[in-house]
Amino acid sequence: MDRELTRAELDELLPLFALDALDGEEREQVARYLARDDDARAEVESLREAVSFLPPRDVRAPASLWAGIESALDVPAGELTAPPLRLVAADVSTRPDAERGSRRGRRAVALLAAAAVVLAVVLGVQVVRQQDRIDDLAAEMHRDPLEQQAMAARGSPHAHVIALDAMHGVAGGEVVMLPDGTGYLMGKELPALASDGTYQLWAKVGAGDAARMVSLGVLGPKPGISAFRLTTPPSMFEVTSEPASGSDAPGANVVLRGEVA
């Protein structure tokens, strides 16, 4: 192909791209189109949603597949293969009726009861641990999307976390940077400013005489988690207190500062 496709032509190719049925220059041109057009990307995503129902349903993944995945995880294996706790509880509650048993049966029932107490204690501990995880998960489910993204980035093994030290006794903060230049400022503990003020995030980029402070965003008087993009490697981050309209250059009132290691 020796020409750029028109937008109409590119739109016509979106379903074929969703099926991975393009190759060569057509595929490259559509990929570039998707990188710059949100609507086109949304169209491809929705078509991929539809074709995700096409795989055969009568094929089951072999047990060896999950075993292989689990063994390759880079943290110690957990209790993934343990039976659900509720099944243990069901076993305890469905013991034979002890009151109708013989003396030997009563002894057995007593042993079973003792065992049940032990099980209940163990179960109780497990349930508490379990509840902790569920509570954590529930909390995560109620976070707003930006916070979810930030927390996911924070947990990524590829994230670079830069601690921001407080300059005037306020709580510190941190910046999370991903390799693609996506960054998050985690500064939820900053005290609220008056309505005529705002926090502003800055990064120092460049080196030597070319070093300069660039604004990454005006955060408002009571910032939560903020996302930004920075494709140039920074050497320092600062959060300053500025007039409500923001500033072209950082003022003297530095609230947080962190050097990038």
Place this chain on the structure above:
Amino acid sequence: MDADLGEASDAALVVAIARFREEALAEVYRRHGDAAFALAMRVLRDRALAEELVQEVFLKLWQDPERFDPGRGTLRAFLTATVHSRAIDVVRAESARRAREGRRERLHPEPEYDLEREVVELALAEQVRDAFDVLSDDERRAIELAYLDGHTYREVAVLLDQPEGTVKSRIRVGLRRLRDTLVEAGITSSWTES
């Protein structure tokens, strides 16, 4: 634990994966592992390769969970699209193509593919079947050759002895109609909620 994770959203599961919670990855695998493997098997026609590829995709999710953006689609679509793209890369390599064609001749002389049997999730099977009924036979054949057999639309045109423009049109019209029908039936949105 399983029951509660079973109600977690895709986004919540991926956040949990980012925190190295293996049980969250296990839940994602429980939901989508079969579909991912089935798709890899269908495209690659090689069990060992399919296992290797699906393992790679799930480990990639474990290592780089931020690659999934819940605002752009479901985790199911993300995983199947990733599996499909990787599988296509494999089958389009010339050597793999030759080996695959050889295996096809031996094991699948002329696969009769019934799209109605290719739907997932028993509970939704009837609705999904109905949705696929909106496709004409020609549209189904073109889509299955492209998506499930891993051919480019130009290859599909040769296989069907049809003009490229006709094949492009059938895929385009059929796929968009299928998508619209699934959305109208609430099938895709139900997955978005899960």
